[in-house]
Amino acid sequence: MHSGLVASRSADQRGSRESRNGSPQLDAVSLAIIEQLQEDGRRPYAAIGKAVGLSEAAVRQRVQKLLDQGMMQIVAVTDPLTVGFRRQAMVGITVEGDVEAVADALAAMSECEYVVMTAGSFDLMVEVVCEDDDHLLDVISKRIRAIPGVRSTESFVYLKLKKQTYMWGTR
Amino acid sequence: MHSGLVASRSADQRGSRESRNGSPQLDAVSLAIIEQLQEDGRRPYAAIGKAVGLSEAAVRQRVQKLLDQGMMQIVAVTDPLTVGFRRQAMVGITVEGDVEAVADALAAMSECEYVVMTAGSFDLMVEVVCEDDDHLLDVISKRIRAIPGVRSTESFVYLKLKKQTYMWGTR
DNA sequence: GTCAGAGCTACGAAATCCGCAGGGTGTGAA
DNA sequence: TTCACACCCTGCGGATTTCGTAGCTCTGAC
Numbered sequence: 001m002h003s004g005l006v007a008s009r010s011a012d013q014r015g016s017r018e019s020r021n022g023s024p025q026l027d028a029v030s031l032a033i034i035e036q037l038q039e040d041g042r043r044p045y046a047a048i049g050k051a052v053g054l055s056e057a058a059v060r061q062r063v064q065k066l067l068d069q070g071m072m073q074i075v076a077v078t079d080p081l082t083v084g085f086r087r088q089a090m091v092g093i094t095v096e097g098d099v100e101a102v103a104d105a106l107a108a109m110s111e112c113e114y115v116v117m118t119a120g121s122f123d124l125m126v127e128v129v130c131e132d133d134d135h136l137l138d139v140i141s142k143r144i145r146a147i148p149g150v151r152s153t154e155s156f157v158y159l160k161l162k163k164q165t166y167m168w169g170t171r
Numbered sequence: 172m173h174s175g176l177v178a179s180r181s182a183d184q185r186g187s188r189e190s191r192n193g194s195p196q197l198d199a200v201s202l203a204i205i206e207q208l209q210e211d212g213r214r215p216y217a218a219i220g221k222a223v224g225l226s227e228a229a230v231r232q233r234v235q236k237l238l239d240q241g242m243m244q245i246v247a248v249t250d251p252l253t254v255g256f257r258r259q260a261m262v263g264i265t266v267e268g269d270v271e272a273v274a275d276a277l278a279a280m281s282e283c284e285y286v287v288m289t290a291g292s293f294d295l296m297v298e299v300v301c302e303d304d305d306h307l308l309d310v311i312s313k314r315i316r317a318i319p320g321v322r323s324t325e326s327f328v329y330l331k332l333k334k335q336t337y338m339w340g341t342r
Numbered sequence: 343g344t345c346a347g348a349g350c351t352a353c354g355a356a357a358t359c360c361g362c363a364g365g366g367t368g369t370g371a372a
Numbered sequence: 373t374t375c376a377c378a379c380c381c382t383g384c385g386g387a388t389t390t391c392g393t394a395g396c397t398c399t400g401a402c
Contacts (some may be wrong), residue, residue: 021329025252034254037247041212044359044389058350060390071249075337076208078243083197083205089288090296092263092327100333107334115334118297118327125261156263156289156296163278163286166246215358215390228384231359233380344402350398356384366381372374 002104008013026071030053030062034127037063065156079161080113085129087136088158092122097149101124111139123156176328197242201233205243208234212245250332251284256300258307259329263293268320270294271279276318282310293325 014033025139026034032052035043036043046056054062066072080088095102098115107115126144130136140155197205203223207214216234217227225233235245252261256297266273277297278286285298296313301307311326 009299031254034247034249039246041245041247046389055351056389057391057393058351061349071253072247073249074212074245074247074335075210076205076212076245077245077248078205082242083202090287103331103333112334113336116261116332117330118328119330121325122327131309135228154292159288159290160274161287162274163283165284166248168243217358227358228360228383229381346399346401348399349397352394354392356389356391358387360387361385363384364382365381369376369378371376 011103016062030066033062034066035167037072037074041076056079066077074164077166079164080129081158081161084131085134087130089128089130089136089140090156090158091128091140091144092154092156093124093144094121094151094153095149096151097124099149102149104149106144109139109143111135185216190304197226198267201237204230204233204339205237208243212247223273240274248335250335252332255302257303258301260299260301260307260311260313261327261329262297262299262315263325263327264297264315265292265322266320266325267322270320273320277315280314282306282314289311313319 029052033048036048036051044056045059048054048063049056049059052059063072067074067078093102094107103115103117103124106112106124111128112126113129114125116125117123118125128136130137130139136157140153144150144153189338191210200223204219207219208224215227216230218223219228219234222225223230234243238245264273264277274286274288277283282299282301283297284300285296286296287296289296299307299310301310307328311324315321315324
């Protein structure tokens, strides 16, 4: 098990650098590591090291830090429609008042897989994953619209997922 | 120790079964494996096997098949905004004529990370990842609007990504 | 100069991955 | 019924990978 609670505080190190909004910026090597893991999340550290010019241990330490910092996650992704979730929808939301507070409330809902603040005729866009129509109806009309500050919602029920990629950079 | 599980699974021995639309459906064990890998894409096969009641080799074979069939991918995911892509947007598209043909054309564009057919006031929703404003402008006004059948587009530029999860099932 | 922190390499031990042989259980044809 | 076949699982070596750690270098602060 490697569940160590390593309290690695984000200091200014050679691998990353602070930008103006506080989120650490990645250097070229870490970017190359991420590209490798975007192609195959289980690729061995030694193979990654050979591709980016680092030793196996160095790659391992960088990956562990990226995971600890929450800047990257290595996960299995599927099309939810093939995994038993029959109803998915993108919901556009307009807000009066504190947008970020509404976003936090949405992020706390397990059915909301994806929450993003946007510019345009919606203030927020949320991807909702539900088991069936009743569940979706409940989430949208009861739970989301009940959040203080939500002015209106518009739903776009998914009919078919055509593409899903995680390989920016490799192009 | 495995007799009970095997017995309860005897009716549905195969890992996958054809459904009405031709896409293979997953059984409970493969779902459990996916859940494990949604928590940690690098979790060892033996640990997964212990959690779902299968041997290490069986888990490995099932995972390999899920990957080969394209039903699951194990990848690193990040917030593109922290990885050098400054501009991201969700684009809603209305189509006249063959929606699927337009969707295929969009899926062929490397900047389109996510393409989904929807019901509602948009026929398609597309997530676009770009390096800067010029790039985004080029993609939306020149490339997307040039696709035959695209009637109109509406863009929602990302300001901040608040949540990104891949853990349906584990709730 | 000296010290502390961060990152890298090297390396042995432990754990994991991999390929393959063998066996059990359904299914469908004769 | 009986047989052949497909499918999936288990077990087991050997190869590979992961893991933890010690030692080195570089940089910035004092």
